[in-house]
Amino acid sequence: MTTSRDRDQDLNRLLDDDGGEFGTLYRRLPRAEPPRRLDRAVLGNAARAVHGQTPYRHRWVVGFGSVAGVVLAAGIAWHVGQDALRQQSLNESGTGAAVVIPVQPITSTKHRHTTDAMKVDSTALAPMPAEPEPTAKAAKPQIMAPQVRAKSESVPPMPRPTPPPAAPMATPAPFPVAPTQSTNAPPAADAARGRAGDSTRAAPAQTSELREQSAPTRMRGSGAPAPSSSLELRRDMQLAPDDWLAHIRQLLHQDRRQQATESLRLFHATHPQHPLPADLQALLE
Amino acid sequence: MLAYAEGDLIAFETLYRRHRGMLYRFLMRSLRHRADTDELFQETWSRLVAARERYRPDAKFTTWLLQIAHNLVIDRFRRQRPQASPEETETVLRDLDAPESEQPDHALSEFEQRRRLQLALEELPEEQRIAFLLRVEGGLGLDEIGAITGAGRETVKSRLRYALARIRARFSS
Numbered sequence: 261m262t263t264s265r266d267r268d269q270d271l272n273r274l275l276d277d278d279g280g281e282f283g284t285l286y287r288r289l290p291r292a293e294p295p296r297r298l299d300r301a302v303l304g305n306a307a308r309a310v311h312g313q314t315p316y317r318h319r320w321v322v323g324f325g326s327v328a329g330v331v332l333a334a335g336i337a338w339h340v341g342q343d344a345l346r347q348q349s350l351n352e353s354g355t356g357a358a359v360v361i362p363v364q365p366i367t368s369t370k371h372r373h374t375t376d377a378m379k380v381d382s383t384a385l386a387p388m389p390a391e392p393e394p395t396a397k398a399a400k401p402q403i404m405a406p407q408v409r410a411k412s413e414s415v416p417p418m419p420r421p422t423p424p425p426a427a428p429m430a431t432p433a434p435f436p437v438a439p440t441q442s443t444n445a446p447p448a449a450d451a452a453r454g455r456a457g458d459s460t461r462a463a464p465a466q467t468s469e470l471r472e473q474s475a476p477t478r479m480r481g482s483g484a485p486a487p488s489s490s491l492e493l494r495r496d497m498q499l500a501p502d503d504w505l506a507h508i509r510q511l512l513h514q515d516r517r518q519q520a521t522e523s524l525r526l527f528h529a530t531h532p533q534h535p536l537p538a539d540l541q542a543l544l545e
Numbered sequence: 546m547l548a549y550a551e552g553d554l555i556a557f558e559t560l561y562r563r564h565r566g567m568l569y570r571f572l573m574r575s576l577r578h579r580a581d582t583d584e585l586f587q588e589t590w591s592r593l594v595a596a597r598e599r600y601r602p603d604a605k606f607t608t609w610l611l612q613i614a615h616n617l618v619i620d621r622f623r624r625q626r627p628q629a630s631p632e633e634t635e636t637v638l639r640d641l642d643a644p645e646s647e648q649p650d651h652a653l654s655e656f657e658q659r660r661r662l663q664l665a666l667e668e669l670p671e672e673q674r675i676a677f678l679l680r681v682e683g684g685l686g687l688d689e690i691g692a693i694t695g696a697g698r699e700t701v702k703s704r705l706r707y708a709l710a711r712i713r714a715r716f717s718s
Contacts, residue, residue: 270709271705271706275680275687279681282662282712286681288659292570292573293566298587299565301587302587302591303561305587305594306558306561306590309597310554
């Protein structure tokens with residue numbers, strides 16, 4: 261009979277380092293090994309676990325790269341937009357240069373609101389009914405400024421002409437005069453206008469004069485005095501009435517009769533109550 | 546294992562090469578089914594990989610590995626069939642305690658010894674077989690076996706005693 265003492269001996273031998281009788285026999289059993297496919301699966305799983313861990317640790321790199329990409333894209337877009345704006349402004353300034361800054365509209369539109377004497381000029385503008393209302397509205401701020409000055413008799417600094425941004429406002433010129441009219445108009449168109457009193461022709465002729473002012477080559481070729489520009493006229497408007505008249509006389513002395521005439525006309529429109537000197541009145545006739 | 550937890554894949558390969566055979570045989574002799582063995586072998590390593598950052602070098606790596614494997618084996622047993630009750634085990638052991646005079650005492654060939662040991666292992670109740678395998682295959686002591694199986698030291702000793710008695714009975718038959 262197997263006693264408990266025998267079982268304790270077997271257990272003690274089993275717990276020995278060599279495993280005793282049965283431990284030794286067990287080690288002689290076929291030693292099964294896992295198939296290679298299991299090795300590959302286990303090692304692959306372990307490798308994936310390790311490699312899958314790396315991106316977590318370096319996730320900031322991905323985030324930083326994304327932010328850098330967005331910033332770069334935004335920078336490029338901003339540059340492209342700036343270039344487009346620059347190009348657009350260049351185009352607009354080119355268009356604005358082609359169209360003379362309309363000093364004449366100031367005068368002509370003003371005539372509608374001021375004196376009866378100027379009604380002639382304003383009626384002369386009547387044949388331009390195609391003038392859209394928005395244009396008249398756009399011209400209003402330019403009109404009001406001289407009126408305020410006339411009332412207060414003070415000469416506040418003239419706002420600088422706005423070069424390119426104002427160009428779109430000036431583009432729809434209030435006087436779309438046909439080129440033939442303006443080019444064929446005689447230099448002394450004011451004389452013809454005064455002589456005939458034909459208001460329908462006077463306005464185009466007047467406009468053509470102003471346009472000729474911006475055509476220096478043509479003026480030079482015809483031996484006319486140095487061309488005046490709207491800027492010069494605007495500068496004249498900043499002068500006090502007496503100074504302005506003195507300046508007109510100076511222009512006459514310099515043999516710049518055309519510019520003196522324009523300046524005097526503008527003076528009369530701006531200061532209708534101011535009496536014109538007899539020597540200068542002839543210019544308006 | 547600590548090195549692998551830091552991302553050293555070579556360390557894991559070293560561990561794997563060292564313990565793969567032992568684990569595979571433990572599972573094979575516990576489950577007695579190759580397909581189950583393959584499945585639980587892979588699952589054991591997968592769980593070890595997943596838990597690599599929780600590893601603490603308080604216990605031997607072998608103990609930790611066999612702990613995972615043992616849990617999987619027990620889960621499989623519970624799903625497959627009910628365990629033998631302690632009463633059934635006692636009955637079997639009483640029957641095995643046959644008089645020594647009645648047991649044939651003849652020398653067996655080595656092949657026959659291995660075959661009988663294999664049969665005896667297969668016939669052992671799960672708890673005894675696992676305790677025996679943890680001892681002879683894993684080389685674990687009583688305390689380590691108790692830690693893995695959740696049994697006390699004396700319980701482990703008792704299981705081993707019964708296992709040895711059954712094996713010896715197989716050899717005496």
